[in-house]
Amino acid sequence: MAHVLEPQAKTLAEAEQDAPYGLIADIDPRVRIVMACVFAVVTVALGSVPGLLAALSIAIGLLLLSRLPIRRTLKRMAMMDGFIIFMLVLMPFSMPGDVMFTVFGFPASWQGLWKAFEIALTANAVILTLMVLVGTMEPVTLGHALHRLRCPEVLVHLMMFTIRYIEVLREEYLRLRSAMKIRGFRPGTNWHTYRSFGYLVGMMMVRAIERSERILGAMKCRGFSGRLMLLQEFSMSRRDHVFAALLGAACIGLLIVDFA
Amino acid sequence: MHIVDGALSNPVVIGGAVAAVGGIAIGLRSLDLDRIPTAGVLSASFFVASLIHVPIGPSSVHLILNGLAGLLLGWAAFPALFVGLLLQAVFFGFGGLTVLGVNTVNIALPAVLAWMIFGGLIGRGSPVHGAIWGGIGGAFAIAATTGFVAISLALSGDEFLPAAKLVFFAHIPVMVIEAVLTGFAVLLARKVKPELFVKGASA
Structure with missing residues (x-):
């Protein structure tokens, strides 16, 4: 990570x-x-x-x-x-x-x-x-171990989601940044930079939420019930x-x- | 902004841990099955956003965006930001272990407060109106965070007072930048996905 x-x-x-x-x-x-x-x-x-x-x-x-x-x-x-x-x-x-x-x-x-x-x-x-x-x-092992140590299940879920999607969202961020770069964006101390970064953050949030809606749909479709399936003993x-x-x-x- | 192990006095560390556990418990209770993916993905995106460096003069600052996290997540910002801090401490070595509670409260409580005060306001009126309240909320969250950091240092001993003051004043430019960025982020979200904050305010 x-x-x-x-x-x-x-x-x-x-x-x-x-x-x-x-x-x-x-x-x-x-x-x-x-x-x-x-x-x-x-x-x-x-x-x-x-x-x-x-x-x-x-x-x-x-x-x-x-x-x-x-x-x-x-x-x-x-x-x-x-x-x-x-x-x-x-x-x-x-x-x-x-x-x-x-x-x-x-x-x-x-x-x-x-x-x-x-x-x-x-x-x-x-x-x-x-x-x-x-x-x-491995970050996933950390999640499983914390669950075994009686951490609340929802918290472990939240952590596993975060671990899983950090990399995905970082790639999305880099994609947006290269799109900005291609259009000649160069960060500096000016209003344009701050506005562009603000839109960048806003876009990341909107996309994250839309992504999470798709994830939820996919998980429900597979019968997600909130239980944590542990892959390792x-x-x-x-x-x-x-x-x-x-x-x-x-x-x-x-x-x-x-x-x- | 991260406080490290060994700097704070024991009562502050223990108090912070207890408060963090309470906040996380409230946050987890607000997370039903349908909101876990949203909170998880948002938690990840705040983690990524905190790696963005915004230039300011000759230097640059990294974003915290706890105000925006609060506005989007409400109480769930508590566990979400805790997870972020935990991962940072474990995998990157930022912050510390025994002070995790204090650090969580310092970052997440302002987020929740920003949501309580400004959460309803950003969903109302025109997008620009919402964006202005969002910006004020973003600045408020950073100001409160630095205030809490200063308080935790000051409670631990008088010798930290200059450091506490320095932390506060050094973060005034950060407050301005976070305000502007949060404002524009809210503006974009209000235009692109208007139902976001209207729903978020009532959650």
Whole structure:
């Protein structure tokens, strides 16, 4: 699904399809989802830099185990850092404490710097684990696993529809965009651009709704009753229990490091 | 606009999660069998629309369009936008996991509010009249979202106040662009498919 972001690239999972991809892929999807959540909650609860560094090392360890393309995954993680960099840069200036240096008369504090560092560590550890454990699944598997984990059926339906049609609608969007380009449209900061984009969005919505009407008709014709037909059964193996136990122990270890 | 893990205080994170679960539950109840495909396909199209980059001066902004999502989906915008945020976090690494609740509320609650306030107005009168209300609704949703982001940051600690203010002011151009685009999108929809908003307002 990631090609939505990077035109040539495939999903992290798809890109490595030739290589059997690591230990992570064999683990039961339900275990991966639950453990990613447990790890996230534990990491957010940590309050010290050594604990957070350990959490980030675990996340990187999982990344290595998964045999994902390391550079690309880290690059994607860094994209998130781009979003929060402003907040982090402001932190030393906005938090009172021992003065580190001053810029234009604004004092920067050590405490603020540490706090910013802690936030960056937490955010990266959690998002990296999430991408490695859950992001490597086929999107459809994710839906089935969530259903097995007792997510509301309608929500899973909604998610499966979204996953299914993102690619279709992206192609439609690209088709509309190339039609605009052929007619000489070049985006700029002007009223014409905004009006054209507005019409583009409006057209996409209208077409999406008309498409959904056709889908509904087709589904009713095949007797859709709102029940989710699952194509795969999940079963917990020894390996899944071991993985859950190990990562659980690592989480407890993190809490111990944090308190020590 | 995405808040990341570790930035917010625990009460804010938990409060956000509880509110998100409530909103999603209301949204799911409003989705009967016939509306699931509509909500799913619209959710996908908002996902795609959020990848459109609109130029503004030397830079560009990406669209959020939560106002338009609310106007089209009503309460169902809550689960639809949640799904979008979940997929973004899992597959693209945007946002975070524990803050998913807060992020959902920040994006989806303004969408629902925009629908409650402006949903009836955009179906009435001439298409241009509807488009103007749609534009105001689009700007309102972004303003409310940035306001909520600022509130969640400010509730977590005073040290975030400058960041919260920055978020709000940095998004004023985004509000203008979203207003114009939502307005034109509504204008087109009113002309091409007039029954859309008339029906949507009563759903």
